[in-house]
Amino acid sequence: MSTIPDYDTLSNINFTGGFPAHRDLAPSIVFIVLYSLTVPVVLWRIIVPRYRTWLLYRIVLFLGCRLAMLIIRVIMATTSSWSLGLLIAELILVGVGYLLLLEPILVLFKRTVDAAHPKHRYAREPLWLIILLGTCWAGLLAAVAMTVAAGVMISDAIDQGTGLQTIINLRHASYITSLIIVGCILFALLICFAAYRTSVKQTLYLLIPICALLVVAVYRVVQTYTTNPSSAARKLSTFWILQITFEYIAYVSYIAISIPGWYPSVHNSVVRKGGVSDPERSPASGHETLLPDGMDRSHPSGRRFTDSYTPARGGGGRFSQKMRSGRNHKTEVSG
Structure with a gap:
């Protein structure tokens, strides 16, 4: 020193x-x-x-x-x-x-x-x-x-x-x-x-x-x-x-x-009614990863939406709902 x-x-x-x-x-x-x-x-x-x-x-x-x-x-x-x-x-x-x-x-x-x-x-x-x-x-x-x-x-x-x-x-x-x-x-x-x-x-x-x-x-x-x-x-x-x-x-x-x-991270996370998923709390950590409101977890692709889902840009959800209603109506008539 x-x-x-x-x-x-x-x-x-x-x-x-x-x-x-x-x-x-x-x-x-x-x-x-x-x-x-x-x-x-x-x-x-x-x-x-x-x-x-x-x-x-x-x-x-x-x-x-x-x-x-x-x-x-x-x-x-x-x-x-x-x-x-x-x-x-x-x-x-x-x-x-x-x-x-x-x-x-x-x-x-x-x-x-x-x-x-x-x-x-x-x-x-x-x-x-x-x-x-x-x-x-x-x-x-x-x-x-x-x-x-x-x-x-x-x-x-x-x-x-x-x-x-x-x-x-x-x-x-x-x-x-x-x-x-x-x-x-x-x-x-x-x-x-x-x-x-x-x-x-x-x-x-x-x-x-x-x-x-x-x-x-x-x-x-x-x-x-x-x-x-x-x-x-x-x-x-x-x-x-x-x-x-x-x-x-x-x-x-x-x-x-x-x-x-x-302070859960919601950046690029998926949001649904009643909760927000946190990428830092993955299924490996024992916590459920939330899906968007209306998505069916049981579906293989995870992309089957119910009538409650409305895309962020608007309009698509209602249109899809009407299309599904039309198909259901035709099915009933044909039956």
Whole structure:
């Protein structure tokens, strides 16, 4: 290990959480224990088919990032010198880990809106939803790229003394982008609840991770723009409370419920009266896959429709009903 060079240059970047010191040891160990206690729950959610969803793999990535970051902070807190690469890894994990928690709220918000408006499986998503989620996804990817780029450029800033302002600008842009994403989803969720009558249970529960991540986003922006080293926003205790603790709250809210049960995926699913099928809850998991209203499961092709079925584009159902009535009438006359 080598002592960190040019401490003043690094201090100008105003890292979130600051340089790990001996004071970080206790909270780092506490959160390592807290996250480790959730590992059996996460594994259980993944192993049991009815709880399994691809979103859990994103949550596992966050769990890995946070455990790795906390272990690095323990190492740096117990030694007087460390490598620059270790510091860069810790900084990237701090920033990227938070961004990994934003992806689930985008998906769960979409599922909440979809559940309020069941549609034919070939129907397109509402245009406003496509634009909003597409913009948020692009912003999230950009924020991750900017966070990683800012971390990688630190080495050049130390060795060559250039690019410091670029690093600061990238961090500012990434933090502001993440704040805008969380704010937009919160606003859209409340609007949809008032206008589209989305599920009360889904909406209220989704507010837990959204509000927790909003607190983190606001803290990150305020902290990175605060130039006074003695300000409360730059204190170590503030970092552990307003970022690490609220991240943990959002993380626990994801694994505390059955995501397929609370937020079933209805994208490209088949809708019928009285229920919506969930592709994540397949017959292999012991749950019935629902057919469209009027389809006969006993029919070999599964395509025999009853009179209650009406295609999404309208008209065809009644026409088919009349045709069947005509055929039945002819049969009775001929008999």
